Amino acid sequence: MEIAIRGRNVEVSDSLKDAVGDKLIRLQRFLEGMERAEVRFLEERNPRIAEREVCEVTVHGHGHVVRARASAPELLVAVDRVVEKLEHRLARLKGKLLGRSHPRRPVHLDGGQAAAGDDAGDPQIVRTKQFAIKPMTAEEAALQMQLLGHSFFLFTDADTSVASVVYRRHDGHVGVIEGT
Numbered sequence: 001m002e003i004a005i006r007g008r009n010v011e012v013s014d015s016l017k018d019a020v021g022d023k024l025i026r027l028q029r030f031l032e033g034m035e036r037a038e039v040r041f042l043e044e045r046n047p048r049i050a051e052r053e054v055c056e057v058t059v060h061g062h063g064h065v066v067r068a069r070a071s072a073p074e075l076l077v078a079v080d081r082v083v084e085k086l087e088h089r090l091a092r093l094k095g096k097l098l099g100r101s102h103p104r105r106p107v108h109l110d111g112g113q114a115a116a117g118d119d120a121g122d123p124q125i126v127r128t129k130q131f132a133i134k135p136m137t138a139e140e141a142a143l144q145m146q147l148l149g150h151s152f153f154l155f156t157d158a159d160t161s162v163a164s165v166v167y168r169r170h171d172g173h174v175g176v177i178e179g180t
Contacts, residue, residue: 001028001036003021003038005040006032008040008043009045016076019098023080027090028038036061037057041053051071052073053074055072057082062097066090069082069174090111101180134155135161137159138164138176140155153165160180164177
Protein backbone atom coordinates (compact mmCIF):
# COMPACT_ATOMS: atom_id res chain seq x y z
CA MET A 1 0.00 0.00 0.00
CA GLU A 2 1.31 3.42 -0.96
CA ILE A 3 0.96 5.90 1.91
CA ALA A 4 1.19 9.68 1.44
CA ILE A 5 1.42 11.72 4.65
CA ARG A 6 0.96 15.49 4.74
CA GLY A 7 0.63 18.00 7.53
CA ARG A 8 -1.04 21.41 7.55
CA ASN A 9 0.12 23.64 10.40
CA VAL A 10 1.58 20.47 11.95
CA GLU A 11 5.11 19.12 11.80
CA VAL A 12 5.01 15.40 11.03
CA SER A 13 7.95 13.62 12.65
CA ASP A 14 9.56 10.45 11.33
CA SER A 15 8.36 8.46 14.34
CA LEU A 16 4.79 9.59 13.66
CA LYS A 17 5.15 8.59 10.00
CA ASP A 18 6.39 5.14 11.04
CA ALA A 19 3.53 4.69 13.52
CA VAL A 20 0.96 5.72 10.90
CA GLY A 21 2.50 3.37 8.36
CA ASP A 22 2.36 0.43 10.76
CA LYS A 23 -1.26 1.09 11.71
CA LEU A 24 -2.43 1.55 8.12
CA ILE A 25 -0.67 -1.58 6.89
CA ARG A 26 -2.78 -3.51 9.44
CA LEU A 27 -5.91 -2.34 7.61
CA GLN A 28 -5.09 -4.66 4.72
CA ARG A 29 -6.26 -7.61 6.79
CA PHE A 30 -9.80 -6.27 6.48
CA LEU A 31 -9.78 -5.85 2.72
CA GLU A 32 -6.99 -6.94 0.40
CA GLY A 33 -6.08 -4.80 -2.58
CA MET A 34 -6.22 -1.36 -1.01
CA GLU A 35 -3.86 0.56 -3.27
CA ARG A 36 -3.29 3.96 -1.74
CA ALA A 37 -3.81 5.83 1.51
CA GLU A 38 -3.65 9.59 1.96
CA VAL A 39 -3.09 10.83 5.50
CA ARG A 40 -3.54 14.48 6.41
CA PHE A 41 -2.77 16.02 9.78
CA LEU A 42 -4.00 19.44 10.78
CA GLU A 43 -4.47 21.47 13.90
CA GLU A 44 -7.67 23.34 14.72
CA ARG A 45 -6.79 26.91 15.60
CA ASN A 46 -9.87 27.57 17.73
CA PRO A 47 -8.79 27.83 21.40
CA ARG A 48 -12.22 26.58 22.57
CA ILE A 49 -11.67 23.19 20.95
CA ALA A 50 -10.04 20.76 23.36
CA GLU A 51 -9.34 18.07 20.75
CA ARG A 52 -7.30 20.22 18.36
CA GLU A 53 -5.21 17.60 16.59
CA VAL A 54 -7.05 16.19 13.56
CA CYS A 55 -6.17 13.19 11.41
CA GLU A 56 -7.94 12.50 8.11
CA VAL A 57 -7.29 9.30 6.17
CA THR A 58 -8.61 8.46 2.71
CA VAL A 59 -8.06 4.91 1.46
CA HIS A 60 -8.43 4.05 -2.25
CA GLY A 61 -8.82 0.57 -3.71
CA HIS A 62 -11.20 -1.87 -5.38
CA GLY A 63 -12.90 1.10 -7.02
CA HIS A 64 -13.98 2.37 -3.61
CA VAL A 65 -12.90 5.35 -1.53
CA VAL A 66 -13.18 5.06 2.26
CA ARG A 67 -12.57 8.16 4.34
CA ALA A 68 -12.45 8.82 8.08
CA ARG A 69 -11.66 11.85 10.23
CA ALA A 70 -10.93 11.95 13.95
CA SER A 71 -9.68 14.53 16.40
CA ALA A 72 -7.97 14.21 19.76
CA PRO A 73 -5.71 16.17 22.11
CA GLU A 74 -2.64 14.37 20.67
CA LEU A 75 -1.78 13.24 17.15
CA LEU A 76 -1.19 9.56 18.02
CA VAL A 77 -4.55 9.34 19.78
CA ALA A 78 -6.22 10.88 16.71
CA VAL A 79 -4.47 8.28 14.53
CA ASP A 80 -5.75 5.47 16.77
CA ARG A 81 -9.31 6.83 16.58
CA VAL A 82 -9.25 7.22 12.81
CA VAL A 83 -7.85 3.69 12.38
CA GLU A 84 -10.73 2.33 14.51
CA LYS A 85 -13.22 4.11 12.27
CA LEU A 86 -11.51 2.82 9.14
CA GLU A 87 -11.46 -0.74 10.48
CA HIS A 88 -15.21 -0.57 11.06
CA ARG A 89 -15.92 0.95 7.64
CA LEU A 90 -13.65 -1.48 5.78
CA ALA A 91 -15.17 -4.48 7.58
CA ARG A 92 -18.61 -3.23 6.62
CA LEU A 93 -17.53 -2.70 2.99
CA LYS A 94 -16.06 -6.21 2.89
CA GLY A 95 -19.34 -7.59 4.24
CA LYS A 96 -21.31 -5.77 1.56
CA LEU A 97 -18.97 -6.97 -1.19
CA LEU A 98 -19.20 -10.57 0.04
CA GLY A 99 -22.96 -10.27 0.44
CA ARG A 100 -23.24 -9.09 -3.14
CA SER A 101 -21.22 -12.03 -4.46
CA HIS A 102 -22.78 -14.61 -2.08
CA PRO A 103 -26.44 -13.66 -1.71
CA ARG A 104 -28.29 -15.34 1.07
CA ARG A 105 -31.77 -15.05 2.45
CA PRO A 106 -32.00 -14.41 6.17
CA VAL A 107 -34.68 -16.43 7.91
CA HIS A 108 -36.79 -14.93 10.71
CA LEU A 109 -37.35 -16.86 13.94
CA ASP A 110 -41.00 -17.42 13.01
CA GLY A 111 -39.83 -19.46 10.00
CA GLY A 112 -40.75 -16.91 7.33
CA GLN A 113 -38.37 -15.42 4.82
CA ALA A 114 -37.10 -11.91 5.45
CA ALA A 115 -37.96 -9.28 2.87
CA ALA A 116 -35.19 -7.78 0.75
CA GLY A 117 -33.56 -4.83 2.50
CA ASP A 118 -34.51 -5.96 6.02
CA ASP A 119 -30.89 -5.78 7.23
CA ALA A 120 -30.76 -3.38 10.16
CA GLY A 121 -27.38 -1.94 9.15
CA ASP A 122 -28.28 -1.20 5.53
CA PRO A 123 -29.61 2.25 4.75
CA GLN A 124 -33.07 2.28 3.24
CA ILE A 125 -34.62 4.82 0.90
CA VAL A 126 -37.56 6.18 2.84
CA ARG A 127 -38.45 9.21 0.73
CA THR A 128 -38.07 10.31 -2.87
CA LYS A 129 -38.25 13.94 -3.91
CA GLN A 130 -38.64 15.36 -7.37
CA PHE A 131 -38.09 18.95 -8.36
CA ALA A 132 -37.38 20.96 -11.46
CA ILE A 133 -33.70 21.65 -12.00
CA LYS A 134 -33.07 24.99 -13.67
CA PRO A 135 -29.68 25.99 -15.01
CA MET A 136 -27.77 28.27 -12.62
CA THR A 137 -24.27 29.22 -11.56
CA ALA A 138 -22.53 27.67 -8.56
CA GLU A 139 -22.95 30.94 -6.64
CA GLU A 140 -26.72 30.92 -7.25
CA ALA A 141 -26.89 27.28 -6.17
CA ALA A 142 -24.94 28.06 -2.97
CA LEU A 143 -27.40 30.85 -2.21
CA GLN A 144 -30.35 28.53 -2.86
CA MET A 145 -28.78 25.88 -0.59
CA GLN A 146 -28.38 28.47 2.15
CA LEU A 147 -31.95 29.70 1.74
CA LEU A 148 -33.28 26.14 2.01
CA GLY A 149 -31.08 25.36 5.02
CA HIS A 150 -29.72 22.19 3.38
CA SER A 151 -26.17 20.86 3.50
CA PHE A 152 -26.09 20.26 -0.27
CA PHE A 153 -27.94 21.34 -3.42
CA LEU A 154 -28.17 19.63 -6.83
CA PHE A 155 -28.25 21.91 -9.89
CA THR A 156 -27.42 22.09 -13.59
CA ASP A 157 -24.46 24.33 -14.31
CA ALA A 158 -25.55 27.13 -16.67
CA ASP A 159 -22.14 27.28 -18.37
CA THR A 160 -21.49 23.57 -18.98
CA SER A 161 -25.03 22.06 -18.78
CA VAL A 162 -23.62 19.37 -16.47
CA ALA A 163 -25.24 18.16 -13.24
CA SER A 164 -23.33 19.50 -10.23
CA VAL A 165 -23.67 19.65 -6.46
CA VAL A 166 -22.73 22.41 -4.03
CA TYR A 167 -22.17 21.29 -0.45
CA ARG A 168 -21.31 22.78 2.93
CA ARG A 169 -17.84 21.77 4.11
CA HIS A 170 -16.72 21.14 7.70
CA ASP A 171 -14.77 24.40 7.68
CA GLY A 172 -17.93 26.38 6.86
CA HIS A 173 -17.05 27.07 3.23
CA VAL A 174 -18.88 25.71 0.19
CA GLY A 175 -17.53 23.08 -2.22
CA VAL A 176 -18.67 22.07 -5.71
CA ILE A 177 -18.81 18.57 -7.18
CA GLU A 178 -19.03 18.64 -10.95
CA GLY A 179 -20.16 15.74 -13.12
CA THR A 180 -18.30 14.76 -16.24
